[in-house]
Amino acid sequence: MKTPQRGWMRNSAMSTYAKIPTPSGRLALKALQTIVRTRSPLPALEVFHGELGKVFRANLPSFKPIMTAGAEWARWLLVEARESFLWKAPKDPIARLLRDGLLVADGETHDVMRRLMNPALHRSALTGYVEAMWRATDRIADQWQPDQTYDMLTEVRKIALLIVMETLFSVDFMPQIERYWSAILHMLRYISPGIWIFWADVPRPNYRRALRRIDEYLHQIIRLRRQNLAQTGGQPNDLLGILVSAEGVSDDMVRDQMLTMIIAGHDTSTGLLSWAMYLIGAHPEAACRIRDEVDAVLGDSPPTMEHLAHLKYLDRFIDETLRLYPPAHLGSRIAAQDLTHDGYLIRKGERVTYSIYVTHRMAEYWRNPAEFEPDRFLEKPVPYSFLPFGGGPRNCIGAAFAQVEAKVILARLAQRFTFTLLQHDVHMHMAVTLEPRPGVFMRVKRR
Missing domain, CATH: 1.10.630.10 (Cytochrome P450)
Known part of the structure; x- marks a missing residue:
């Protein structure tokens, strides 16, 4: 097995990796109820991230991407580890079209x-x-x-x-x-x-x-x-x-x-x-x-x-x-090699997404995040919280x-x-x- 890159490990001495959380049945039901109420899957992502944190793995048939949110993960994907990810997923319709x-x-x-x-x-x-x-x-x-x-x-x-x-x-x-x-x-x-x-x-x-x-x-x-x-x-x-x-x-x-x-x-x-x-x-x-x-x-x-x-x-x-x-509202990348970040192992070929929608509505970065307040932009946002x-x-x-x-x-x-x-x-x-x-x-x- 190819040795994962260790340049982005928070603890280079780690010999094991944390398991990426997956939604429980109870949480999945809560998310489904949110989808029914709002008529959109996006607020369901807020439910998942609210309970599981800034990273979790979707557990759907034939589709199990690593879902991330937050400025720190966005910076890592878009800047620090960008050379280790691919944009093109060849079987995605947008790749076939463009x-x-x-x-x-x-x-x-x-x-x-x-x-x-x-x-x-x-x-x-x-x-x-x-x-x-x-x-x-x-x-x-x-x-x-x-x-x-x-x-x-x-x-x-x-x-x-x-x-x-x-x-x-x-x-x-x-x-x-x-x-x-x-x-x-x-x-x-x-x-x-x-x-x-x-x-x-x-x-x-x-x-x-x-x-x-x-x-x-x-x-x-x-x-x-x-x-x-x-x-x-x-x-x-x-x-x-x-x-x-x-x-x-x-x-x-x-x-x-x-x-x-x-x-x-x-x-x-x-x-x-x-x-x-x-x-x-x-x-x-x-x-x-x-x-x-x-x-x-x-x-x-x-x-x-x-x-x-x-x-x-x-x-x-x-x-x-x-x-x-x-x-x-979502960015998607494919890992070009085994990687580690924040204590998690990401395998070559895995899809990693970052939710712009969720990041834009996180109370960690935004006062009253669900409210319409244009004057909040009189102040400069936290880097990589506005994408x-x-x-x-x-x-x-x-x-x-x-x-x-x-x-x-x-x-x-x-x-x-x-x-x-x-x-x-x-x-x-x-x-x-x-x-x-x-x-x-x-x-x-x-x-």
Whole structure:
């Protein structure tokens, strides 16, 4: 047996390892009752961690990951031991779909692609995207009829799709959005939690047509861009241009990165923005503070990067939304070798997760953790207790993009509309990201 690495052992003299706790039948029943009451598995994780501590092993058929929570475990996984874990679990649907996409790639493939893609997503590039962001918001919002009801989960998804396609690929997706809407939703369901967790090779033929349609569309965009650059000799001015102009980057590799950015660049934003709209409706005092701040800073002008720096309360509101409802609520890694940490042995090949959701709601780090209090972010959180975009060297490459995008969209909507939440009874649904279900139904009124 390979000797476990001892660099992260708290006691190098240990010759035995503590058994990772597993839930008892009584605790499992308590968790099940919580799931029934809240209509979501996430509060059940709080039940498990509340009784078992910051690490336990799930005991489900064919699925027995090590589940962790808390800043210390997150720091270990994301920073201290990061080289000893793999991101890609080859049989997971997201790995099958994205192949060598940045989100799941390991080693040199990841490092090379991240260096190549970083300029298009660096904070210095974002100023050039702000106008496209508020114009996309207007294009969808202009379709809203006064005093009518709309599901903001659907509406902000449309906005996020237009933005990612326009800013990163210079594609006007508005004429295509209806044509590909169903295929996009099928693709997201394909990688959402499901029976595949327990049966990795479960046949899923219903998704093939949708995935093929998305692939054909992306390859068409790639071909047209290559032709355009060849004919004009122009310089790449967006992420797609950078990718197709890079030496040795195949069409398949470009496709993998495009699909990664479409999923990561629109679905996480959809989760954040839909929960933000829910909280705006559920907390009228917060909506008033946002509106007053936007009016004072923007007046009648569209948002600019200079304006965004002065929207301090909106910043805190977005952070509190991300704390309560982190779109990426769980991180998952595969141990590349035997490891030890905190007195526990982790075997090569075992899945280790860290719960961003639970960490964001731990009383150890947050005062009144279940309460909506944006002003808590007047103080800086404990390191690695706030992880909406991951942490360490492999934090989300689009973190700055997502934060600017959310501020632009919410500021523009606050500038133009007031919203009334019609259905307060929503629950957390674990899709690709954390979504409010059955939706965020709001009556829209122009200001």
